[in-house]
Amino acid sequence: MELPSLDLNLVVVLHALLQERNVTRAGERVGLSQPGASAALARLRRHFDDPLLERVGTIYELTPLAQALRSQVAETVANLQLVLSARPGFDPKRAEREFTIQCSDSVLYLLGPALVRAVTAAAPAVTLDLQPVDPRFLFDPPAAVRDVDVLILPRGLFTSTTEIDGADLYEDRWVCVTSQGNHAVGNTLTKAEVAAARWVVSFRRPPLTSPIDAALAALGIDRRSTVKIQSLTMLHRMVAGTDLLVLAHEMVVGDLTAQGLRRVELPVVLPSIREAAWSHPSHRLDPGHRWLLAMIRQASLEVRRPSTSPSPDALATVPPAY
Structure with a gap:
């Protein structure tokens, strides 16, 4: 099975963006500066060919695709954490x-x-x-x-x-x-x-x-x-x-x-x-x-x-x- 080419770190950023609906807060959540979070959002937009976040007045709203991805990405990140946190012993x-x-x-x-x-x-x-x-x-x-x-x-x-x-x-x-x-x-x-x-x-x-x-x-x-x-x-x-x-x-x-x-x-x-x-x-x-x-x-x-x-x-x- 061949997975789509996407940096796994971007999946974590995507999860934060979908949860926070704010570039600055999402960046703070994953340890990125505001420019770094904006750059990550730009890469995600190119990958999905979708804006993901759209400004409505003074706030950002999720696009229909982003809404559909929200629960799936949350589950994916949780599963990744489960797998990657496995240790042989303590x-x-x-x-x-x-x-x-x-x-x-x-x-x-x-x-x-x-x-x-x-x-x-x-x-x-x-x-x-x-x-x-x-x-x-x-x-x-x-x-x-x-x-x-x-x-x-x-x-x-x-x-x-x-x-x-x-x-x-x-x-x-x-x-x-x-x-x-x-x-x-x-x-x-x-x-x-x-x-x-x-x-x-x-x-x-x-x-x-x-x-x-x-x-x-x-x-x-x-x-x-x-x-x-x-x-x-x-x-x-x-x-x-x-x-x-x-x-x-x-x-x-x-x-x-x-x-x-x-x-x-x-x-x-x-x-x-x-x-x-x-x-x-x-x-x-x-x-x-x-x-x-x-x-x-x-x-x-x-x-x-x-x-x-x-x-x-x-x-x-x-x-x-x-």
Whole structure:
């Protein structure tokens, strides 16, 4: 079989162009300057005898041919990565490699220390690059996991596909917390009190709204936010000495009494948070990646949830959310 004459590097550029629909951003994605990306686009146009990208007003749109190529090229690049990333073996004691893991600050707080201890002990020359989650997972899950080794997100927040599935790590759950000195509410809230209270919330930029608020809204409960922060590990610390309430991760909160806090039961049972490790299928033949996943799963065994149970007075169950 004879393949058409085309530099494989141009296939990678084509994939970026079809995804980004912008020459500059596509170049940045594959490490090309703007002139280099423009030159690559010109070669691709000559090869396909099609403009591929056409200016419509102030933006570029894909031509019909480019639209038809988009999914095929994405699948081709994924298969190429799968084939070309194959390695005969992985020796952690000798490996000099960097692994990129993206996760929330709560996962980093709970899982990070155990993972760092395990990896640095087993693989002294391996580097861990621990990053915040790329918001691309909202719009293009395959792209979000393609450029990292592992993306750790809870089930229900990350949309799995046939090709991409997650390895379960640990479960946490939401708890409602307030200051011990807050006498405005008792130990159990009614729906009316949930709506009337002032809350600290984990702020997420549009289009990602709080799934917990979406679930509460389905039951006719709307929280009134007074403080918004982009941190899951700092949520509960904001309510000390105030009359505010917060929904926080139970294992992150830790010992309430020592922090001058107390737990308040909600009129609904919130779903558990099931953290999972997601990775792109192009990593499947990489023994180094399989080793990393094994280390993450092993470290997750050290994450243990407190043995408290939900209130028996719960009146309803909210659909799964994060």
